[in-house]
Amino acid sequence: MTPELLTLLFFGALLVFVFLGVPLAFVLGGVSAIFLYFTWGMDGFYMVSSRVWSTMNSFTLISVPLFVLMALILERTGLARSLYRMMHLWMGGLRGGLAIGTVVICTVFAAMVGISGAAVVAMATVALPAMLERGYDRRMALGCINAGGGLGILIPPSVVMIIYSMNTGVSVGDLFAAGILPGVLLATLVGLYIAVRCFLQPGLGPALPPEERAGWPEKIQSVKAVILPVLIVLMVLGSILGGIATPTEAAAIGVLGALLSAVLHGTFRLAMLHEALVKTLGISAMIMWIFIGAHVFSTAYSAMGAQALIEGLVMHLPGGAIGALLVMLGIVFLMGMFLDPIGIMLITLPVFMPIVNHFGFDPVWFGILFIIMMEVGYMTPPFGFNLFYLKGAAPDHITMADIYQSVLPYVLVILVGLTIIGLVPSLALWLPGVLR
Numbered sequence: 001m002t003p004e005l006l007t008l009l010f011f012g013a014l015l016v017f018v019f020l021g022v023p024l025a026f027v028l029g030g031v032s033a034i035f036l037y038f039t040w041g042m043d044g045f046y047m048v049s050s051r052v053w054s055t056m057n058s059f060t061l062i063s064v065p066l067f068v069l070m071a072l073i074l075e076r077t078g079l080a081r082s083l084y085r086m087m088h089l090w091m092g093g094l095r096g097g098l099a100i101g102t103v104v105i106c107t108v109f110a111a112m113v114g115i116s117g118a119a120v121v122a123m124a125t126v127a128l129p130a131m132l133e134r135g136y137d138r139r140m141a142l143g144c145i146n147a148g149g150g151l152g153i154l155i156p157p158s159v160v161m162i163i164y165s166m167n168t169g170v171s172v173g174d175l176f177a178a179g180i181l182p183g184v185l186l187a188t189l190v191g192l193y194i195a196v197r198c199f200l201q202p203g204l205g206p207a208l209p210p211e212e213r214a215g216w217p218e219k220i221q222s223v224k225a226v227i228l229p230v231l232i233v234l235m236v237l238g239s240i241l242g243g244i245a246t247p248t249e250a251a252a253i254g255v256l257g258a259l260l261s262a263v264l265h266g267t268f269r270l271a272m273l274h275e276a277l278v279k280t281l282g283i284s285a286m287i288m289w290i291f292i293g294a295h296v297f298s299t300a301y302s303a304m305g306a307q308a309l310i311e312g313l314v315m316h317l318p319g320g321a322i323g324a325l326l327v328m329l330g331i332v333f334l335m336g337m338f339l340d341p342i343g344i345m346l347i348t349l350p351v352f353m354p355i356v357n358h359f360g361f362d363p364v365w366f367g368i369l370f371i372i373m374m375e376v377g378y379m380t381p382p383f384g385f386n387l388f389y390l391k392g393a394a395p396d397h398i399t400m401a402d403i404y405q406s407v408l409p410y411v412l413v414i415l416v417g418l419t420i421i422g423l424v425p426s427l428a429l430w431l432p433g434v435l436r
Helices: 003-019 024-040 043-056 060-075 079-091 097-113 116-133 138-153 159-168 172-200 216-222 224-241 247-264 270-303 306-315 320-336 341-359 363-378 385-393 400-405 408-423 426-435
Strands: none
Touching: 003 024, 024 043, 024 270, 024 341, 043 270, 060 097, 060 116, 060 159, 060 247, 060 270, 079 097, 079 116, 079 216, 079 224, 097 116, 097 138, 097 172, 097 224, 116 138, 116 385, 138 159, 138 172, 138 363, 138 385, 138 400, 138 408, 159 172, 159 341, 159 363, 172 224, 172 247, 172 363, 172 408, 172 426, 216 224, 224 247, 270 341, 320 341, 320 363, 341 363, 363 408, 363 426, 385 400, 408 426
């Protein structure tokens, strides 16, 4: 059978089973194992086991369950409520101020927890009812939470960046440093969009009436809510970027900071810790199974000769390097509507990285564009994960149609930010260069 036909059957089978709802780990591992057996025979499985053993021996991999545990503990501490109260006091008097404040809190959460769902669930529980109660347009309120929550996979520490690093050999520290300015840029663009829309259409995000606005003593008192998040960010991110700790060691420090946060907020309970540990185990096990399936996938992919075939197709696209880049990002965007970021990376990176190297793209810069496009997919219908996190935590009267309708302007804003970073690579590469 020719490599062209094998490749077509291989990816066709993957898509069919994914759309049938079969768990991704089983799709990757099962379909790939069948194709691997019929191309390399039993010898291919020896190579798979060797690669899996090498991955599971990685010290960096331990940081994944630690960052997940940190996120789950922080989600249960009441920290989001304290942060939102502070933003409510400081920004409620501005048109769209509560929505802008929500984006700022999502940015802070992203810098603490490294995953997207935590900020979305927290803000849908705390901020969304408050905004709706004060007359905010539903689409404005839902969209700002959806867009702000997506920053969790871009602003370090990021579990997605750790897995990207493990699959490409790029330094985790460089990726973390590269994500800071783009993350701040995207948050700023979303905030500007909200401010301009609410200035032109005050009914979308009315300012709080004067009698509900706080005085300076109350505002200053509320600032103490920021102290703990800033300390956690400095403990985790500062220790990595400063070369004091590895990502795994910094993740352990972050778990300690999250536990201290729970104690200081009076929300620490053994039952809460047990629940967070059990959920961490489930998430981590899922990630590890996807890793194993992905190794079978990449081995089968190479065995069939599909890598050379797809590289040749992409390299002959119109537009040269720019055309290839747009096609790769377009594929990530489409996959982001249906799959989780880890699955997307483990499927696409074996295909994309030889193309990235061929055209001389900086892998750190490409990684930031790649992650932003996954973020866009995460917030885009029909099956973007943030949409369902949001629906699960939103009040009952919020429909899926409301959430879908809120997406488009924010997706366009994020794509504008992506274009700026694509045209000005130094936005992603300047800070890693300074810290090396």
